[in-house]
Amino acid sequence: MELALSLGDAPKPFTFLDKTPKAVSNKDLGFCMGLGSGSGGSSDDKTVSREGDGRREVIRDEGGERRVSSDPPVQLELLPFSPVPRSHPPTQLRFPWLTDNLVSEPGSSDEPGRSGLNVNRFAAAATATEEADDGAALSSPNSTVSSFQMDFCVRNSGRTKRDLEIDAERACSRASDDDENGSTRKKLRLSKDQSAFLEESFKEHSTLNPKQKLALAKQLNLRPRQVEVWFQNRRARTKLKQTEVDCEYLKRCCETLTQENRRLQKELQELRALKTSQPFYMQLPATTLTMCPSCERVATTTTTTTNSSNAATNATATTAQNAAALSLSKARLYPFPQVQPHMHPQAQTHQAAS
DNA sequence: ACGTTCAGTTGATTTACATCA
DNA sequence: GATGATGTAAATCAACTGAAC
Structure with missing residues (x-):
């Protein structure tokens, strides 16, 4: 039984899939019908190897890798690098560290109907107003306001002007509430658009270097620390989901092996009985x-x-x-x-x- | 020593549901 | 019975902490 996980890397083909499910040797099965030893050394001692973040788990036996189930191993498309479904084309999100990713100005749009998330424009505006604050003022509680600002810049919002005004009111309200008790930890909810942007970034890089972090923070009007934390939590969520999937898969494998074991035991019993009932065939x-x-x-x-x-x-x-x-x-x-x-x-x- | 990641945890917020008037 | 206000438990998620590398 093999598990192949790829969390941090692009999904790789599972090497064991290249192997046709081979008939298992009797050594592997510990099954010997021959002359009644029947002991058949059990070779179920499996070792589990786990490679760091490559997340490739292989359970092997003495005979080397082998499959015990015809079920393909479960591999979640948990990102990064999971292809975006065509039916859900990515939003017009661009990454600050990709210099050729500039979003066209709405006015000069080559593609009708695409207003695009002009993060550069947004960042410029944000920078103009808040750069002097050295980032400290960029985030919570002000980040609720920043989330609101993001809303203005995101395409396909389909929201009316009134909706946005309501958002602004809410944001201001929350911000002022936060200001009242400055000692308590602020709970920031990233806006959908901020989250989406971060998700897109995560697809590209599950980890960020300092430069990327800074650029992303600047574009999303968040503190670098917030971006860092978001990526941390995102990685944790990915891992958790993968673990859940692994559990399910292992459970299924266990059931399959149990069934197989029962069947082989029965077969062995049958053969032993056969040998006992026809002893003269052995008296050569x-x-x-x-x-x-x-x-x-x-x-x-x-x-x-x-x-x-x-x-x-x-x-x-x-x-x-x-x-x-x-x-x-x-x-x-x-x-x-x-x-x-x-x-x-x-x-x-x-x-x-x- | 410093920076980064991870696992575990905390606490604010949201959501779903039940209860009552 | 339908509706709205209220309370509560569970879920979610940003943020924190300390250890490990």
């Missing part, structure tokens, strides 16, 4: 047995074991396939195969040399 005439002096394995047993292993190998196939494989395994137990002298490779080499 001594003359037909050939033991390899080197590996001390009986040739016929090897053949049988191999066939049994095939059944185990098929264990990850569909139920129908498994049933067929099981039938085949059983069938092969009855007509005991023609005993062929087992020649160990080393013996072969030795024989050839002599």
